[in-house]
Amino acid sequence: MSRTLARGFLHGTLTLALATSTTVLGSTVAHAATPRLALSALSFAQSTVDATQGFVSNQLTFSVTNTEPDAQNLTGTVTLRMRSSVTGELLGHDRVARFDYNYHYGDMELVSGTPQEATFAYAMPVRAYSDAATATWEVTKVTLHGDDISATVGAAKLSTFPGYRFTANTLIDSSAPTFDSLALYNGRGPYFYVKDDPAYFALSLTINDYQSGLWKGSIKLVGPGGQSISTQISWARDEYSTGFRCGLSGSGDADGNYVPCSMEMKFPPGTAPGSWRVAQVILINNAGGRATYKNPAGPSMVVTSNSTLQATDFVVSPNPVDNWRADVTTELSMAVTGATRGISQLDVTFEDQCSTTGQPYTKADGRLAVRVYVSSRARGCEVTQLSVRDGAGNLALYGSNVSAPDPQISIDQVASTEAPTALSAALDPASIPLSQLPNQNIRLTVQAEVKVAPVTSMPVYVYDADGDVVFQTSGNGGQAPDGSLTYDISLSYWGLEAGGYTVGFMLSDASGLRSYWNMPDVSSSLTLPGGPVVLTITEG
Structure with missing residues (x-):
């Protein structure tokens, strides 16, 4: 008897791959059998284990065959369940263990073989507790996956393997979840x-x-x-x-x-x-x-469903708000109908740097209102959830956060449409001996027009007679209430020589608008009303 045939009898299964043939014009053409996956062996190492003394495991070993000669992959799962010795029924959560021929990690160990015939082992942890002094564990399902084929081995087939189950001595569970x-x-x-x-x-x-x-x-x-x-x-x-x-x-x-x-x-x-x-x-x-x-x-x-209590006619006043330079407040009001025993609660959630402040109140015209705090960092706020409850517990609900009707409440910021404008600029000192550069900064003072959005940044550039940049800085700094901006230029380490140098700068405001002044390398640069700002470095 061949080794393959003997092995099939030994494990209680015999899988045959049969060829089919078709006669075409008097000739016979052979076709290969459809590839098959099969479970060829399965057994636990011990028929009985004692789980009453602490952690214990029982090793499950099983073999899988794949009749596809060119197969490269072999994966699957093994599902195990506990059977009650009291009721005879499967009891408790399953254990699902994975195996993979190519990636040797996770639950199971590849013992030996190829994608055409491989053996795996799984050290199954055994629960210490059941509903009686003994319980039975058994394999209830095995799934098999090759390159292009899959198979499932169910409980009926698994029960034909003599070692598909074992008995565990257990403690009786006396607790409840x-x-x-x-x-x-x-x-x-x-x-x-x-x-x-x-x-x-x-x-x-x-x-x-x-x-x-x-x-x-x-x-x-x-x-x-x-x-x-x-x-x-x-x-x-x-x-x-x-x-x-x-x-x-x-x-x-x-x-x-x-x-x-x-x-x-x-x-x-x-x-x-x-x-x-x-x-x-x-x-x-x-x-x-x-x-x-x-x-x-x-x-x-x-x-x-907002069928009893409703809020409508939402109004924000003032709107838009000028919060470019400081936090501000505004008022949100609404008409409420269908209320029983008055209004007990108003909650409003915004998507940005806005929030209600203080308690809701009823205005002289009967509208429900609340003050809204708008941070200077907010570039606009939309209401994402609004709820009103009355004294009887009825609820009106609005907003995208809760998939309710959109109240379409938006607090807008006053629009900034004009780029910053420089009115004048001066240096102090405007002339300095070369020997004093390491000891003294040159202060640039720019007077900019106060517009809707404040100037938040003033990068500074110094150009030589050829229009090349010999000094530059990011120049971050805010605009004072009177519109002025200052920056101290330090030229100690720039290796400059005596001569005249043009000082240019960019103004960038909180809305992202920019303007360029006295910068010869920028085509959109503007000229100051008083002409270029020139620093003179003298000998000495």
Whole structure:
């Protein structure tokens, strides 16, 4: 008997690659069989392990064959589950281990072989806790991937391998899963606009079970009229890393002892407006232990379609604002209709350096208003969220942050359209002996027109008689209230000779507009009303 045939009988499977033939005009043409992937061997090293004394593992060894002779890749996964000795049912979270012939990292070790026939080994950690003194672990699924083909080996086929399972002596889990930090995920606010489209959100919590670990669970919300929505808590191996993921949250551990979760939920169209709360959290551990937490401490949420309470006719006055040189305030007001028992709350969120200041107030004409602080750094502000609540708890909600109607509230900055203008410039001193250059700076004073945007920068350039730059500096500095700007020019290390030098400069304002003065190498340069600024360096 050939070695290949004997090996197939030894492992309980025999995979045959058959050729097919077709007769064409009296001749027979042979075709190669379709390539196949197969699991040819699988077994655990020990039929029984004792997990009661601490960490223990059991090595799983398996072999894969690929009849494609030119195959270069061989990857896949092995899924393992625990079976209860009490109920006979599969119990708890699965373990999914990955293998890869070419990249020897992660869960499994390549023992030997080629992409056509390879053997892998996996040291499977065994849980110390179950629902009884013993439990059975078994391989429930194997996925195989070659270059262009894939195959899945299911539980029925796996059970034909004598070593596909083993028994573990375990401790009995006496604890129940717990959780803390139940909140809206990522700082999400508690208000939701639901009309024609759903509103999506996530609830975060951290789940702990330091015996058998978390298996699964659920979260249930209740709202007005007995409406409710629920979501399942589940976690799994991250597809693209060695970590784990529960909803939107990464990290945690393979045993489910510590699992940060952020479970996505949604309020669908037709959700009842009003207050919603978490009514129940159910957690089930890997031993089947169940814990139900009713009415836990957590966030309350308010849903609205703006059908009862509305805010309209938004006005900012004054607008635009002149905040080029200092922080300013303006007023945001609106008409509110449908309020019951007055207005209890007004919140406004801006996208930039703006914020409300002080308490909302009602104007003589009945409009609801609030002062808005506008930072001198703001180049304009738009409202991204606005909410109004009345004394009965009704909510009106607006803004892109919450996928609600856009209130189209924008605080604009007074436009700056004219580049800076220099009125005059002078040097002190205008003439200096060459020997004094190391000991004395030359102060340039520029008188610029005070316009909408202040001048924020004045780079300075010194040119020789040929128009070449012999000195330059970034010259950052602000414009004084009287319009003047100064810069001290130090020429000590520039190796200048006696002669006349032209001093030019650029003026740049806070809006980004620029002008150039007495700069011969800039085509758009302007000439000062008093003519060029000239520094004379004398001998001596």
